[in-house]
Amino acid sequence: MSVKLNGALEDRGAWRAENCSIAMTMEVIGTRSSMLILREALYGTTRFDDFVRRTKGTDAIVSARLKQLTDIGLCEKRPYQEEGKRRRYEYVLTPKGADLMPAVFALMQWGNRYLQSDDGGPLRLVKRGTDIPVVIGPHTESDAQLGIDDLEIAANGNWIEQGHV
Amino acid sequence: MSVKLNGALEDRGAWRAENCSIAMTMEVIGTRSSMLILREALYGTTRFDDFVRRTKGTDAIVSARLKQLTDIGLCEKRPYQEEGKRRRYEYVLTPKGADLMPAVFALMQWGNRYLQSDDGGPLRLVKRGTDIPVVIGPHTESDAQLGIDDLEIAANGNWIEQGHV
DNA sequence: TGCCTGACTTGCGTTTGTAGTAGTTAGAGC
DNA sequence: GCTCTAACTACTACAAACGCAAGTCAGGCA
Incomplete structure (x- = not known):
């Protein structure tokens, strides 16, 4: 029920998992709300209030997470404008985000x-x-x-x- | 950058993601410490103090997580005994856990x-x-x-x- | 009998995530 | 200028995760 460790790793007691990518990734997106927003983005959601409704989150959480995700570069904030409406922003997945x-x-x-x-x-x-x-x-x-x-x-x-x- | 939604799902506004498996999974193992313990289990770690050292966690966290993981059925507590030592328990991944x-x-x-x-x-x-x-x-x-x-x-x-x- | 060690458990304080509510802002339409 | 709405921001409160330290317990061994 475990993966083989090869070569220098074979003696498990002799090394530490420093700079573990799993830990680093969890620090970045290891929350329920991040995952749900990512899910919605993968389903095609781009607009703020759609994220709120569809993840059943609150404005505050979605706002904070979207900011965090754009800071990290998982999604991109893009202006768009429907006619007769004012300019808004939508959040679209970057390749980096889509790779999740x-x-x-x-x-x-x-x-x-x-x-x-x-x-x-x-x-x-x-x-x-x-x-x-x-x-x-x-x-x-x-x-x-x-x-x-x-x-x-x-x-x-x-x-x-x-x-x- | 998003997945196609087919048939009845096409109109994204018309349905809610109820009983979302992603959300449910995150509630069960969506913490850094759970993931690291899972990682270690996949690398072959089975003993308590090895989990502690290798995840750089504390006794308390590892203890709580291992209990949680065994309760859920991701790993199993098994007695073992080295000669001249007293009986201990090791934690081994179940198929359910290995499927993560x-x-x-x-x-x-x-x-x-x-x-x-x-x-x-x-x-x-x-x-x-x-x-x-x-x-x-x-x-x-x-x-x-x-x-x-x-x-x-x-x-x-x-x-x-x-x-x- | 007493010590020691591995395997926990308990308690406390801090941080982070989550939830609810309320308030703010930009700009189109009237 | 006023209203309305999407898109936020702010504030409060609670729970859970995390980190540290100390305490417990079982059993092998001197």
Whole structure:
């Protein structure tokens, strides 16, 4: 149930996990609210009040998190203007932010499998334009890789019937 | 920069992400200390004081987290006894816990890419017995999947020279 | 019997995340 | 100039995570 450690790492007592990328990443986006905003961004949400409603957060939390995420460079604040409306800002994922997709969906995948009472949870990931399930996991670079544009979110039947997805 | 939403989900304003697996998963293991303990478990650590030293946590935190993780069923408390020592307990990952591997390593992968100052971070994931890099990402089930036993952690050259990995 | 060590547990203080409510600002429409 | 709304900011309160220190407990050993 554990990964092999090679070469110089084999003697686990002899080294420390300094500069651990996992720890560093958790410090940056290791909160529920960050993850949910990231989720929404991956689902295509860009506007402030949509983030608020869809993550069921409060103005204060969403404001703080969006600022934090833009500071770090996970999303970008862009002006836009609908006609007859004043200029607003929208938040769009940068490539850096979009690269968190595997992490976010890996959490979803695990939750679907282990935390949903009945079936596999409300949403599932499929290959775009098909019904072929997509899994998040390790593979070699030579294997076919799917990008964000190759993915599609589908609703699980019984959830959509219950009307709340 | 966002995933396609299909069918009934297309109108993003018309549905709420209820019972979100991402949120549920974050509530269960969404802390730095949980992730680090999970990391250590994936690296093969099983004993209490090793968790403490290797995650640089405190007794209190590690104790609380290990209890929480065993309660949830991510790891199992098993008695063992070295000769001449008294009976102790070790904590080993269950399949449920090991299934978080993609999430944990996806965080590592992102941190390696974006948070490490110089190179790609101290540790990298390769295919076991080779030097072929492994990436965590979406793929279809028909693609070759790698399990925990197919993976190996290797040290990045310059980090090991600096002696602290 | 008393000491020692590994494996915890408890208590306390600080920080961070979360939640609710209220107040502010920019600019289009009237 | 006034109103209205999206997009914030500020304030308060509570809970959880974290860090430190001290205390407990079991059992092997001198």
